[in-house]
Amino acid sequence: MCDTCGCNITDGNRHLVSPGGRLAQTEDGRAAVTVLQSLLSENDHQAAHNRAHFDARGILALNLMSSPGAGKTALLEATIDALGDKYRIVVIEGDLETENDAARIRAKGVEAVQIATGSACHLDAHMVHEALHRLDLDGVDLVFIENVGNLVCPASFDLGQHLNVTLLSVTEGDDKPAKYPVMFRAADLMLLTKTDLLAVLDDFDTAQAERALRLVGSAAPVLHAAPRKGLGIKEWIDWIDGELEAQRARVAAGTTRRPAIQAEGARLHAANPAGGAHDHSHAHEHEHAHQHRHQHEHKHEHKHAHAHDHDHAGETGGGARS
């Protein structure tokens, strides 16, 4: 099962599964079953599968997160203007109700799939998977996922992206990382937006915003941009170029990258060169399941995880884990 692959075992909980740990007791009349899994392991397996779709095609996938209206769609519009000739881009839009954002992206000549989440406050890996199968990914370089505007929930769900970009518009206040630590910890890049407004805001201190980010334990770089005014686009594009290059190197080496979310698991996988092969094997097994309905595939996926007990144990046996 997933627990043997090591991705959920951290320095904080390892003692629970070591011999003599308190999870192996049996009480009278009851069978105490020890399991140690992320409650999101279903989502995580789907996310690994999505990532395998990207990696198989050398695509870099970026997840944009922010509070509502921080400028995610405006950033995408400016990005397409700057990069649309150089790269093939597709966009997945998560929105509670409307098609507005997807329509704005399509107006730029780029393919966009809208996921209407209804009342759900975040995208999950299953929703993104459905969207991926509505897109032609061949020849695509960049997939942008615009998450639902919400500074709480999106950070908890791995979608299969490689990197998280958390936008913070300067009108929201420089204390946001302190108020939403889980979201800002998940950032691989913090992008301060609407910086054209700094001139008229006397209380947003960009150095303070960066300090607040460091205090939630993030070493992510910080960039400034005002996409509507064409400011900071070059630095943003340079960052994307660098990350696309890094992604192509990973793909060539047969490895992958999980976003900053679930940092401990990513660290354990990174310490283990076979981690890439783990995701790769998902890709092969799952090509069969693609025509199935969502629920069927879900179950299939779970069985798959069980069937691979042995491989996972073998992979981690040579890694950093005891």
Added chain:
Amino acid sequence: MHELSVCQALVQQLEAVSAANGGGRVELVRLRIGPLSGVEAALLSHAFPLAAAGTIAAGAELAITAAPVVVQCNECGASGEAAPNRMLCPACGGYRVRTVSGTEMLLESVELAAPADAGA
């Protein structure tokens, strides 16, 4: 507020655990939740009975242990507890720290009714 969907995933796992261990009813579920996990223990407790209704886990007790945020300093090596938005080394005050604990969202253990009782 996605605790209900988290509970639905939990119930799926409980069904799998039960099926793999003789099919007994789920009586007790132990979770370990850190403040950096993105779920609220109180909301989970409210959502769980809804997600479990009509399943093998209906009526099960949910026991949630709060994991502390623990950091270890990359500079001086000290480790200790920290606040989620003030993850500084407890010894030297540096911010180059590694998170040792606090991000967990774990199903620690499940107690099932003995399989012999399952039909009763």
